[in-house]
Amino acid sequence: MIELDNVGYNYGGGELLTNVSAQLSPGSFHFLTGPSGAGKTTLLKLCYGALSPTSGRVRAFNMDVKGLDRNQMALLRRRIGVVHQDCRFLDHLPVKENIALPLTVAGKDLSQEQDNLQELLNWVGLSERAHANPPELSGGERQRAALARAVILSPEVIIADEPTGNVDWEMSQRLLQLLVELNRMGKTILVATHDLALIRAAKNQVQTRVLRISEKRLQLAGADL
Amino acid sequence: MSGGRIRRLVVGDAQADRVVPPSGFTAQLTLFVAAAMAFLAVFALALSLASGRLADRWADELARAATLRINAPADQRAAQTQAALTVLQQTPGVASARALTADEQAALLAPWFGAELPLDSLPVPQLIEVLETESGYDETGLRLRLQAEVPGAVLDDHSRWRKPLVDAARSLRRLGLFSILLIGGAMAGMITLAANAALAANAQVIEVLRLVGAQDSYIAHAFVRRFTLRALVGCGVGVVFGMIGVWLMPAASQEGGFLTGLGFVGWGWLMPLAIPVLGALVAFVATSRAAKKRLGALT
Numbered sequence: 103m104i105e106l107d108n109v110g111y112n113y114g115g116g117e118l119l120t121n122v123s124a125q126l127s128p129g130s131f132h133f134l135t136g137p138s139g140a141g142k143t144t145l146l147k148l149c150y151g152a153l154s155p156t157s158g159r160v161r162a163f164n165m166d167v168k169g170l171d172r173n174q175m176a177l178l179r180r181r182i183g184v185v186h187q188d189c190r191f192l193d194h195l196p197v198k199e200n201i202a203l204p205l206t207v208a209g210k211d212l213s214q215e216q217d218n219l220q221e222l223l224n225w226v227g228l229s230e231r232a233h234a235n236p237p238e239l240s241g242g243e244r245q246r247a248a249l250a251r252a253v254i255l256s257p258e259v260i261i262a263d264e265p266t267g268n269v270d271w272e273m274s275q276r277l278l279q280l281l282v283e284l285n286r287m288g289k290t291i292l293v294a295t296h297d298l299a300l301i302r303a304a305k306n307q308v309q310t311r312v313l314r315i316s317e318k319r320l321q322l323a324g325a326d327l
Numbered sequence: 328m329s330g331g332r333i334r335r336l337v338v339g340d341a342q343a344d345r346v347v348p349p350s351g352f353t354a355q356l357t358l359f360v361a362a363a364m365a366f367l368a369v370f371a372l373a374l375s376l377a378s379g380r381l382a383d384r385w386a387d388e389l390a391r392a393a394t395l396r397i398n399a400p401a402d403q404r405a406a407q408t409q410a411a412l413t414v415l416q417q418t419p420g421v422a423s424a425r426a427l428t429a430d431e432q433a434a435l436l437a438p439w440f441g442a443e444l445p446l447d448s449l450p451v452p453q454l455i456e457v458l459e460t461e462s463g464y465d466e467t468g469l470r471l472r473l474q475a476e477v478p479g480a481v482l483d484d485h486s487r488w489r490k491p492l493v494d495a496a497r498s499l500r501r502l503g504l505f506s507i508l509l510i511g512g513a514m515a516g517m518i519t520l521a522a523n524a525a526l527a528a529n530a531q532v533i534e535v536l537r538l539v540g541a542q543d544s545y546i547a548h549a550f551v552r553r554f555t556l557r558a559l560v561g562c563g564v565g566v567v568f569g570m571i572g573v574w575l576m577p578a579a580s581q582e583g584g585f586l587t588g589l590g591f592v593g594w595g596w597l598m599p600l601a602i603p604v605l606g607a608l609v610a611f612v613a614t615s616r617a618a619k620k621r622l623g624a625l626t
């Protein structure tokens with residue numbers, strides 16, 4: 103689904119990532135870990151095309167991400183659901199409309215999607231908060247809303263950046279549960295986190311692989327977790 | 328622009344409209360500018376239509392008229408007038424020639440000397456009104472012939488003093504049309520500024536829309552639609568007020584001359600209705616360009 107081939111990246115200063123190669127095969131569940139500032143968010147952005155590599159190649163769905171124009175990029179975004187680290191919303195629209203936003207911008211008729219939308223709200227446990235505006239949500243609610251928005255177009259790949267960044271243990275278990283369910287539906291999952299306890303909890307439920315960024319390179323983490 | 332796009336622009340998509348937050352000051356600015364510009368455009372239009380009418384009338388009616396003055400001692404005046412009329416009747420290109428009656432001459436002088444002018448006892452020249460045909464007469468030839476046969480005759484060709492007036496009316500019309508162009512340009516400039524301000528204020532919104540897979544055309548359309556409709560409404564209001572203003576001006580009258588003729592005539596009243604459509608078009612183009620440029624620059 104997504105392949106990184108000898109990818110290098112720098113923001114204009116020194117090299118942040120070098121010789122990064124990885125493959126996310128369909129239906130796989132990957133964690134990406136590493137110290138803060140190691141480049142986890144950067145690597146995810148390379149995967150979904152928000153950044154293009156300074157060297158090497160990123161392929162998503164067998165397309166070189168670098169060669170995509172703006173419209174193709176927008177279409178790529180619809181095939182990869184992303185939960186951003188600072189999940190941003192349109193603050194003037196209620197949660198429900200924010201979750202439906204990918205449908206809206208794709209020109210879908212929302213009135214035909216009401217059942218799906220309601221089901222999704224129930225699934226992430228936000229039906230009660232459907233009409234609240236995003237600034238009124240708690241951290242955990244924001245994360246769940248962001249996850250719901252990421253999956254509403256039924257993307258094949260879901261990328262989440264620190265989805266449990268600012269929620270308590272119980273809530274992070276709940277979010278993990280949602281991701282595991284998505285993986286069981288056949289979705290390809292990539293989650294960046296520095297929460298090792300979360301990774302251990304996941305390992306008990308699904309088969310996962312853990313990638314770690316260390317000294318600008320990507321390594322497969324072993325049993326040391 | 329396809330029919331579907333126009334439909335989408337006018338009818339819109341309630342959901343798509345909501346993705347850009349209603350923005351206070353750019354909306355008001357656009358409405359106000361559109362209304363003010365449309366108001367001015369109505370007057371510029373009235374001015375250029377009125378001066379156009381005036382130029383046409385002067386050029387048309389008066390261009391073919393001339394006056395022949397007979398300066399002769401009282402005893403020869405009638406004979407010379409008769410001789411001049413004969414010459415004129417024989418001149419090709421003269422449609423008609425008619426000596427003014429004493430009453431008519433008195434009426435012409437009345438504004439200066441009062442009505443009780445004893446015209447008979449004054450050495451007032453006899454006037455002959457000459458109307459040309461379409462093709463006109465040979466002026467030099469006529470002058471030479473008059474010189475030989477009617478010594479007291481002086482041909483006064485109106486076009487000498489009328490031409491600057493017609494020119495003035497024509498340039499007034501050009502000025503009015505040019506003002507409309509300037510008004511359109513100024514409006515395009517202001518709306519571009521307002522659209523840019525709205526795009527800048529909504530940078531975060533645009534970012535979120537892109538993150539969820541919105542194409543540039545979708546984002547641009549959300550802004551373009553707003554500004555186009557605002558310009559349409561603003562111009563509509565401005566035109567209504569402008570037309571009321573023109574309508575309240577005193578009706579055309581002889582005494583008021585040009586100033587009171589400053590209005591619309593007949594079908595002319597429908598012309599200002601094109602202003603909101605043109606204003607909306609200006610806003611559409613200005614906002615489309617601003618959005619395209621801005622979205623192209625944002626990465």
Ligand SMILES: Nc1ncnc2c1ncn2[C@@H]1O[C@H](COP(=O)(O)OP(=O)(O)OP(=O)(O)O)[C@@H](O)[C@H]1O
Pocket residue numbers: 113118136137138139140141142143144145187296
């Ligand atoms: N737009 C940018 N321009 C320049 N430098 C950047 C930019 N974004 C990130 N960086 C730098 O790149 C490095 C890696 O950032 P990144 O966000 O990928 O780290 P991270 O592993 O996700 O960290 P965290 O765990 O804190 O989220 C950091 O040193 C950061 O300061």
Ligand SMILES: [Mg+2]
Pocket residue numbers: 142143144187263
């Ligand atoms: Mg990060």
